[in-house]
Amino acid sequence: MIGKESEIVRADMIRCTLCDDAPCDRACEIIDPAKILRSIWFKNEQTAAQSLPKENPCTGCTAPCEHDCVRAGEVPVKKLIDRLYSEIRPHCETQIPDDEDLLKCDLCGIPLENPFLLSSSVVASTYDMCARAFEAGWAGVCFKTICSLDIHEASPRFSAITGNDGSIVGFKNIEQLSDHSVAENMEIFRRLKANYPGKFILASIMGQNEKEWGELARLCEENGADAVELNFSCPNMAEGGLGSDIGQVPELVERFTRAAKNACSIPVLAKLTPNVAAMSPAGEAAKRGGADGIAAINTIKSVTGVNIHTFVAAPAVHGHSAVGGYSGNAVKPIALRFISELAQNPELSGMHLSAMGGIETWQDALEFLLLGGGSIQITTAVMQYGYRIIDDLKSGLNLYLKEKGFSGVKDVIGQGLDTLSDTTDTLERDTVLFPKFDTERCIGCGRCRISCDDGGHQAIRLDENRKPVLNGKKCVGCHLCVLVCPERAITPGKKRISR
Numbered sequence: 459m460i461g462k463e464s465e466i467v468r469a470d471m472i473r474c475t476l477c478d479d480a481p482c483d484r485a486c487e488i489i490d491p492a493k494i495l496r497s498i499w500f501k502n503e504q505t506a507a508q509s510l511p512k513e514n515p516c517t518g519c520t521a522p523c524e525h526d527c528v529r530a531g532e533v534p535v536k537k538l539i540d541r542l543y544s545e546i547r548p549h550c551e552t553q554i555p556d557d558e559d560l561l562k563c564d565l566c567g568i569p570l571e572n573p574f575l576l577s578s579s580v581v582a583s584t585y586d587m588c589a590r591a592f593e594a595g596w597a598g599v600c601f602k603t604i605c606s607l608d609i610h611e612a613s614p615r616f617s618a619i620t621g622n623d624g625s626i627v628g629f630k631n632i633e634q635l636s637d638h639s640v641a642e643n644m645e646i647f648r649r650l651k652a653n654y655p656g657k658f659i660l661a662s663i664m665g666q667n668e669k670e671w672g673e674l675a676r677l678c679e680e681n682g683a684d685a686v687e688l689n690f691s692c693p694n695m696a697e698g699g700l701g702s703d704i705g706q707v708p709e710l711v712e713r714f715t716r717a718a719k720n721a722c723s724i725p726v727l728a729k730l731t732p733n734v735a736a737m738s739p740a741g742e743a744a745k746r747g748g749a750d751g752i753a754a755i756n757t758i759k760s761v762t763g764v765n766i767h768t769f770v771a772a773p774a775v776h777g778h779s780a781v782g783g784y785s786g787n788a789v790k791p792i793a794l795r796f797i798s799e800l801a802q803n804p805e806l807s808g809m810h811l812s813a814m815g816g817i818e819t820w821q822d823a824l825e826f827l828l829l830g831g832g833s834i835q836i837t838t839a840v841m842q843y844g845y846r847i848i849d850d851l852k853s854g855l856n857l858y859l860k861e862k863g864f865s866g867v868k869d870v871i872g873q874g875l876d877t878l879s880d881t882t883d884t885l886e887r888d889t890v891l892f893p894k895f896d897t898e899r900c901i902g903c904g905r906c907r908i909s910c911d912d913g914g915h916q917a918i919r920l921d922e923n924r925k926p927v928l929n930g931k932k933c934v935g936c937h938l939c940v941l942v943c944p945e946r947a948i949t950p951g952k953k954r955i956s957r
């Protein structure tokens with residue numbers, strides 16, 4: 459499996475905008491550079507490298523792709539492709555699979571052609587959007603939450619925290635539910651089911667009382683939904699007692715789950731809120747109410763920032779703002795923790811876990827599967843990059859499963875649970891794992907020394923060539939230096955028994 463090589467190739471991508479109808483593609487008559495660059499961005503370099511022709515078409519080429527780039531000359535397309543040939547391809551031991559059979563799995567016993575669904579949100583809110591997602595290769599959609607409330611959204615309704623390359627890392631929304639009528643959404647389900655019978659329709663619903671939860675669940679089944687997802691988790695509802703207000707009260711979760719379950723015969727999933735200390739109480743309540751599975755996580759209550767001139771938090775709606783739901787790659791660690799908590803709870807064994815929260819790449823998705831997720835849902839990455847991310851999600855996971863010799867998605871579900879503990883008290887504490895410095899790769903920036911001096915144990919000095927030298931007596935093996943090195947020149951090294 460390729461590791462460090464990929465990270466270094468990816469670093470050259472920083473100026474690529476992943477354009478629509480990319481000029482680099484139009485400039486090249488031999489390959490599809492935009493697709494290759496996207497695969498690098500989404501950590502799928504092995505597939506990219508193997509899909510290139512045998513002979514490097516960039517050799518001797520004047521690189522019109524770079525010239526025509528919207529950031530003229532700033533993205534080293536030719537160099538990136540050269541590196542795929544020289545640094546990635548030689549390490550590719552497993553051929554790209556001929557089909558996607560390894561990706562087949564199921565959601566509560568209903569077949570899925572792959573584990574990837576759009577999660578309930580704007581990305582799955584019209585017939586046309588769902589149809590385009592299906593055509594692009596998504597196995598299913600969890601449709602935007604259906605309700606009978608009068609929904610009237612604010613503008614603007616999003617704000618974001620961005621990384622150094624400008625991409626969205628964390629995303630806040632103050633959006634509520636579907637603004638189509640129940641009847642309009644049922645018509646959409648009927649058309650989707652008629653035209654895409656093999657795709658999975660998960661109907662997200664929110665009732666205001668038991669009768670309405672049941673009524674909505676029944677209607678969704680009658681109009682073609684394969685399963686129902688109960689929205690106990692939207693943090694943005696205007697009225698109290700809805701959304702995440704329900705998910706925080708196990709008795710209500712149980713009561714409304716039972717109401718929906720009694721009204722339909724298709725599987726029912728409870729979508730739970732992360733705005734709690736632990737998710738198990740609500741999960742167990744959903745099970746008592748008859749739920750077949752749990753979907754998590756919905757967004758986390760947040761304030762992404764405050765304008766230092768107007769003093770208004772973001773997004774500012776006519777001079778005011780509101781706490782809203784946080785999603786995107788920044789929430790992945792919190793989502794992974796909740797999924798593992800549910801998967802490790804013996805009371806919940808046998809329940810399907812539909813996992814989400816910050817998934818962008820096939821590797822992110824795989825991590826959720828390893829911690830017990832049985833299917834994967836995504837919104838924010840689709841809002842940022844489009845339905846096209848499904849290409850790399852599928853091909854990256856497919857190649858991984860083949861490379862590792864797994865017979866399908868089911869084989870990896872939960873494989874990471876045994877070594878994960880809910881508390882740190884089970885960990886071995888008698889060994890120090892020293893860092894190892896690759897002096898060839900080190901560029902002498904000294905970031906390791908600064909962090910070790912001011913955030914660690916003063917165990918690193920720089921020699922006359924600005925290369926780090928470790929004081930083994932002071933080093934406690936915390937690995938802060940490994941994490942801050944911008945060149946990935948520090949890796950785990952020798953062990954020493956400390957006691």
Ligand SMILES: Cc1cc2nc3c(=O)[nH]c(=O)nc-3n(C[C@H](O)[C@H](O)[C@H](O)COP(=O)(O)O)c2cc1C
Pocket residue numbers: 577578579580602603629631633634635636662689692729755756757784785786787789814815816817835836837838839
């Ligand atoms: C703009 C936006 C609208 C959303 N609307 C809904 C919704 O109607 N129902 C729901 O259950 N979750 C909704 N969500 C939450 C997502 O389905 C998902 O649980 C969450 O965003 C975490 O996944 P992500 O990081 O892949 O976006 C919404 C999220 C966003 C960003």
